[in-house]
Amino acid sequence: xxxxxxxxxxxxxxxxxxxxxxxxxxxxxxxxxxxxxxxxxxxxxxxxxxxxxxxxxxxxxxxxxxxxxxxxxxxxxxxxxxxxxxxxxxxxxxxxxxxxxxxxxxxxxxxxxxxxxxxxxxxxxxxxxxxxxxxxxxxxxxxxxxxxxxxxxxxxxxxxxxxxxxxxxxxxxxxxxxxxxxxxxxxxxxxxxxxxxxxxxxxxxxxxxxxxxxxxxxxxxxxxxxxxxxxxxxxxxxxxxxxxxxxxxxxxxxxxxxxxxxxxxxxxxxxxxxxxxxxxxxxxxxxxxxxxxxxxxxxxxxxxxxxxxxxxxxxxxxxxxxxxxxxxxxxxxxxxxxxxxxxxxxxxxxxxxxxxxxxxxxxxxxxxxxxxxxxxxxxxxxxxxxxxxxxxxxxxxxxxxxxxxxxxxxxxxxxxxxxxxxxxxxxxxxxxxxxxxxxxxxxxxxxxxxxxxxxxxxxxxxxxxxxxxxxxx
Amino acid sequence: xxxxxxxxxxxxxxxxxxxxxxxxxxxxxxxxxxxxxxxxxxxxxxxxxxxxxxxxxxxxxxxxxxxxxxxxxxxxxxxxxxxxxxxxxxxxxxxxxxxxxxxxxxxxxxxxxxxxxxxxxxxxxxxxxxxxxxxxxxxxxxxxxxxxxxxxxxxxxxxxxxxxxxxxxxxxxxxxxxxxxxxxxxxxxxxxxxxxxxxxxxxxxxxxxxxxxxxxxxxxxxxxxxxxxxxxxxxxxxxxxxxxxxxxxxxxxxxxxxxxxxxxxxxxxxxxxxxxxxxxxxxxxxxxxxxxxxxxxxxxxxxxxxxxxxxxxxxxxxxxxxxxxxxxxxxxxxxxxxxxxxxxxxxxxxxxxxxxxxxxxxxxxxxxxxxxxxxxxxxxxxxxxxxxxxxxxxxxxxxxxxxxxxxxxxxxxxxxxxxxxxxxxxxxxxxxxxxxxxxxxxxxxxxxxxxxxxxxxxxxxxxxxxxxxxxxxxxxx
Numbered sequence: 028x029x030x031x032x033x034x035x036x037x038x039x040x041x042x043x044x045x046x047x048x049x050x051x052x053x054x055x056x057x058x059x060x061x062x063x064x065x066x067x068x069x070x071x072x073x074x075x076x077x078x079x080x081x082x083x084x085x086x087x088x089x090x091x092x093x094x095x096x097x098x099x100x101x102x103x104x105x106x107x108x109x110x111x112x113x114x115x116x117x118x119x120x121x122x123x124x125x126x127x128x129x130x131x132x133x134x135x136x137x138x139x140x141x142x143x144x145x146x147x148x149x150x151x152x153x154x155x156x157x158x159x160x161x162x163x164x165x166x167x168x169x170x171x172x173x174x175x176x177x178x179x180x181x182x183x184x185x186x187x188x189x190x191x192x193x194x195x196x197x198x199x200x201x202x203x204x205x206x207x208x209x210x211x212x213x214x215x216x217x218x219x220x221x222x223x224x225x226x227x228x229x230x231x232x233x234x235x236x237x238x239x240x241x242x243x244x245x246x247x248x249x250x251x252x253x254x255x256x257x258x259x260x261x262x263x264x265x266x267x268x269x270x271x272x273x274x275x276x277x278x279x280x281x282x283x284x285x286x287x288x289x290x291x292x293x294x295x296x297x298x299x300x301x302x303x304x305x306x307x308x309x310x311x312x313x314x315x316x317x318x319x320x321x322x323x324x325x326x327x328x329x330x331x332x333x334x335x336x337x338x339x340x341x342x343x344x345x346x347x348x349x350x351x352x353x354x355x356x357x358x359x360x361x362x363x364x365x366x367x368x369x370x371x372x373x374x375x376x377x378x379x380x381x382x383x384x385x386x387x388x389x390x391x392x393x394x395x396x397x398x399x400x401x402x403x404x405x406x407x408x409x410x411x412x413x414x415x416x417x418x419x420x421x422x423x424x425x426x427x428x429x430x431x432x433x434x435x436x437x438x439x440x441x442x443x444x445x446x447x448x449x450x451x452x453x454x455x456x457x458x459x460x461x462x463x464x465x466x467x468x469x470x471x472x473x474x475x476x477x478x479x480x481x482x483x484x485x486x487x488x489x490x491x492x493x494x495x496x497x498x499x500x
Numbered sequence: 501x502x503x504x505x506x507x508x509x510x511x512x513x514x515x516x517x518x519x520x521x522x523x524x525x526x527x528x529x530x531x532x533x534x535x536x537x538x539x540x541x542x543x544x545x546x547x548x549x550x551x552x553x554x555x556x557x558x559x560x561x562x563x564x565x566x567x568x569x570x571x572x573x574x575x576x577x578x579x580x581x582x583x584x585x586x587x588x589x590x591x592x593x594x595x596x597x598x599x600x601x602x603x604x605x606x607x608x609x610x611x612x613x614x615x616x617x618x619x620x621x622x623x624x625x626x627x628x629x630x631x632x633x634x635x636x637x638x639x640x641x642x643x644x645x646x647x648x649x650x651x652x653x654x655x656x657x658x659x660x661x662x663x664x665x666x667x668x669x670x671x672x673x674x675x676x677x678x679x680x681x682x683x684x685x686x687x688x689x690x691x692x693x694x695x696x697x698x699x700x701x702x703x704x705x706x707x708x709x710x711x712x713x714x715x716x717x718x719x720x721x722x723x724x725x726x727x728x729x730x731x732x733x734x735x736x737x738x739x740x741x742x743x744x745x746x747x748x749x750x751x752x753x754x755x756x757x758x759x760x761x762x763x764x765x766x767x768x769x770x771x772x773x774x775x776x777x778x779x780x781x782x783x784x785x786x787x788x789x790x791x792x793x794x795x796x797x798x799x800x801x802x803x804x805x806x807x808x809x810x811x812x813x814x815x816x817x818x819x820x821x822x823x824x825x826x827x828x829x830x831x832x833x834x835x836x837x838x839x840x841x842x843x844x845x846x847x848x849x850x851x852x853x854x855x856x857x858x859x860x861x862x863x864x865x866x867x868x869x870x871x872x873x874x875x876x877x878x879x880x881x882x883x884x885x886x887x888x889x890x891x892x893x894x895x896x897x898x899x900x901x902x903x904x905x906x907x908x909x910x911x912x913x914x915x916x917x918x919x920x921x922x923x924x925x926x927x928x929x930x931x932x933x934x935x936x937x938x939x940x941x942x943x944x945x946x947x948x949x950x951x952x953x954x955x956x957x958x959x960x961x962x963x964x965x966x967x968x969x970x971x972x973x974x975x976x977x
Contacts, residue, residue: 106551119550126544128551227550231782261555261784339782342582345593346548350648361588361646388584388777397779 031097031191031245035138038085038096045081045096049074049140052098056142056189064164065184066143067103067113074098077140084138094252095138100184100193103144104151105236106225107131110141114227115159116149118347118354118372128225129260130194130236130253137252142190145180149374150344151201151229153177154446157437158376166209168472172430175205175446178239182209185239192249193239198230199332200425200450202237203462207425207475210464212246212492213239215450217482218457219264221250222257228343230336231262233454243463243492247271250485269485275493280314283418284491287479288321290423290449298468303424306465306476309498310422310491320418324403324410328452329444331403334387334396335455340377341384347372379440408456415481420491423449425462425475449477459485463492466499503738509709510737512672513664513717516679517657517699518689519627520563526626526656527554527596534695538649546654548591553783556580560656564603564624565789565797566686567658570804571619573607577788578623580781585774589629589648597625597659599778603787609662609682610806611674612824618663629653658688664703664714669733673726676700681805681828693725700729704736706744715740716750720764722757732757736764808832815839818849826852830862837866844877851876855887861894868893872900882959884951885909909957917950917958921966924949936971943967 029037037043056069081096101107104114106124113119131141148158156164156179164179166172167187174183178195182205185193195202197215206213214237221236228234238249254268286307291300311317349355349368356367373381387396414421426446436443453460459482462475476495480488503510522532528545544552568575581599602623609617630652635644660679666672680691680698690697700723705715720736723729740750755764803811809823812832816839826832831852838848843866851873856864872893876886881904889903904910924946925932934942943964950963 112550114550122550124549124551126551224553225551228783259555260553262782338779342584342594342777342779345584345586346550346591348586348588348593350588351547351591352549362586365586385777388779390773390775390777393777393779 029191030242031094031240032248034097034191035093035095038081038138039091041085043096045078045085045138045140046075048096049078049098049142052142052188052190055187059167059187060189062165062170063167063183063187063189064162065100065145065180065187065189067115067146067161067180068111069143070110070141073110074140074142077135081138081140092137092139092252093248094134094192097139097192098142098190099134099139100143100145100181100190101131101141102178102181102193102195103147104196104227104229105131105194106227107141107144110144112144112227113161114150115147115161116372116374116377117160118368119352120160120354122353124225126225128236129222129257131225133253134194134249139192139252143184145178145184145193145195147180148177148201149377150227150340151177151196151198151234152340152376152380154200154204154443155431155433155436156180156205157433158374160374163433166430166472168210169430172432172472173208175208175426175430177201177205178213179205179209181239182206182211182213185209185211185241191241192245194236194249194253195239196226196229196234196236197450197454198233198235198336199454200447202239203450203460203475203477204426204446206239206462207464207473207477208430210473210475211239211241212243212461212463212496213237213475214246214250214461215453215459216250216254216268216485217264217459218454219262220254220268220459220483220485222253222260222263224257224259228339230339231343232339233332233336235454243489243496244272244275246461247275247489264483266483269483271485271489274486274490277490278313279310279491279494282315282420282487282490284310284315284317285320285414285418285421286317287325287421287423288319289323289325291319294427294445294448295424296428296468298470299424299426299428299474302466302468302474303422303476306495306498307422310494313494315491317422318418320414320421322410322414322421322452324406325452327403328407328455329448331400331407331455332447332451333383333444334400335404337380337384338387338397338400339384341381341388344373344377344381376440404455407452411452411456411458411481415484419480419487420484421479422491423477423479425449425477429468429470429472429474453479456482458482459488461488461492463495464499465495503734503741507708508706508737508741509711510667510669510733511664511705511707511714511717512666512668512733513703514662514666514672514675515701515703516660516662516676517701518567518660518683518691519697520560520656520658521687521689522557522559522563522656524557524559525654526557526560526624527654528552530654532655533651534697536651538647538651541651542653546591546650548593554596554781556784556787557656560624561603561787561789562793562797563656563686563688564622564658565794566801567660567683567688568604568607568622569794569798569801570682570686571604571607571609571622571660573604573619573622575603575789575794576605577601577786578603579786580624580784581778582781584777587628588646589631589650589653591629591650591653595626595628596781596784598623603789609675609678611671611678612806612809612820613674614820615665615671617665617675620661620663622658622660625657625659627652627655627657664705669730672702672733673730676726676729677828678805685802685804702729702732702736704733704740705750706737706740716752718750718753718755718764719770720755720757721767722759724759728757728759731762732764735762739764812836816845816849822849822853829857831856834862834864834866834869838870838873841867841870842874843870844873847873847876851890855890856894858894864894865897868898868900875900875904879959879962880904881909882957883961884956917954917962917966920950920953920958921946921963921970924953925970935967
């Protein structure tokens, strides 16, 4: 399969039609989707109509966007006008949004063509896509293993060649961890650089939309297309997305890169740690100054995250009550109707987090839980800031292990939560981070290297990622 | 009312919600309009659709600042929070409000009486939709089904929380009137209680004079007019005093004012505080109006009712009650303009107070109004004649001199009037005797007779004077 950049170039030059490209990808989906289950919905008719529209534009001589004719898979928590959007939850089954998320609008304006809505952990809560109400997604590299999560469908869609690029959302690692487990590139941009309008909220102060792709360059291009100020999102930053594409071949000579001590020891599988040390050595060989650095507060990340994210989620998800849209279980009174609807509509993990968050916000507990978690966020940001006084970017594993098998961690929520131990601190700090494939573990499954940078430090982050990617070429 | 106010003190604090007169809602571009077909002034945010996000309405903030400045509040950096509770007319099941950091902090308001009432805060929040319960008794418990109209959901509200500084129903009424006048003056609200633009929740407690501690309060909801406010306060105070006298404990409650029955009824106990799980709204950033913005708003503020009253008193000699009424009717500018044209100050105030309740009076030509007050003061017209001319002046405009002439009005020569009075005294000796003995009821008898005899051309006050002059000195002592 060709890259998004090659596809756009060939469609723009008239070498290939968008329809040909889309049909090729729909063919790949038809071949393997039944075993991978990357999608909740394949939008065949929509894709063919959109491809024809791009081809008409080509015939008229443009103007054509930078992603003209490029198929894209969209995580099912991004609103798509006229196309069912479920968050992989029974409570939203059959709901059709009357509007597009800003990122969806921007992709379409750039000429990209949506081929489907991808499977995910229900409401983005999970790290394996096993929490989907519509069945799990399988890792295209080994169907007995999970693709990671929560954006497992989007990661698998790119890894399986169903689309060269896809969109996911990352609240505590939901783009980077599945990218690592599926062997693709995944980016969590700086909080506020990509609009959240039309992204169905999980933890509003942590959620950020970002791309999956097979290469750093494709991921960079998608970031530039979807990023930049959106007046419809009050937390959107005023500037354009950092111009990352033009710096991809700058190299890392003279850059200072820190290997995070706290993310290289206990809990990290030796084969994963070995690959990350190899990545550090490669960067040093490419001219970077690489050193270990301690970021002590990141060890509190998991605890703080599991207060902040559920607290916000408990409020964000209160709107699913059967009154206005989605599932309704009829009952004699409004109160009972709401209760039965929510009981039937939400899965166990979602209920667990709603309860956790409700408790954390309750009178008498707020200061001890939510209040303290907010202070820990400040601490984490401060410790990162201190590290970034000495380093341009940081390096760590993305996930402590390679892809695990189905059912391995579902019995013990805590072991599942620990999967995000390397990714969570970034969201609490609001910083960018991305996962780049860096070889294979002892089991032959992909390992992801995580590159972290300070807020709006995407240029440095992408330079490092491009060099890591180059070592595998 | 049977409350012994020499023993008991009523303590009242009001929470007033006002809908701000913005073009669109607080966090989206759906129109802010009263009425309309159900569920027409809506958009994704109003319905709480997944993925929708709030964006703060700048006009609402500006109106909030205007009110804050008018209430002498400290305007500060503020933060929006979510107040979480499940109810079908709240589309997201949380209300975006301001909790620990309101836009307007401590302030105060001066009543026409001169008493100053503290303002605790005045914060921004969004309104809810409206539920209609169909079937049963129209209440949610026994309804067959409920309908929800989200047109009002998301309309900007300013909640103005007053200190418990009010001490009677009448004072509470004066406070709401004054607040409403301020809200209307600064263009923040149309102040219509009947359309729900202004909603009053009333906290009432009682204690004995001299007590330091406040009594347990009850909050009264569903007060739809100023008259209801006074009645509800009086009823509730009496209820609480009766309970205390009977040795019962007052329970902290939310109570519902029933207008038809004229009493308050328990809605729910407030002994256990509701847990709304407030936390900072993560979809919005902090609000910090710049000093330049605040200064610009301050400079553009119109003259407020209290300042208008002071100005009118100074210029015309009106007393505080007169000034309050005239300013409330919006007639103070007319009065001042008339004074500039040489109007008689006392007659100007009297007419504005008693004879200009018609809204058309606002269009009176100040010069012509001034001329009329002079004719009145100079005795060119009787008081009845003055009223007739003024009424016509209000309805049709014109020149009071010409109107009086057209009616054939001219004040009677005092010689003619003397003769009429003397004749009537002669014809009614019995009544005259009673008049001389000081029977107050009989005065009207003579004035009426004179008016009839002169076909209304006599001035009542002049007649009263002539009658008084004729009472023998011995009778006066």
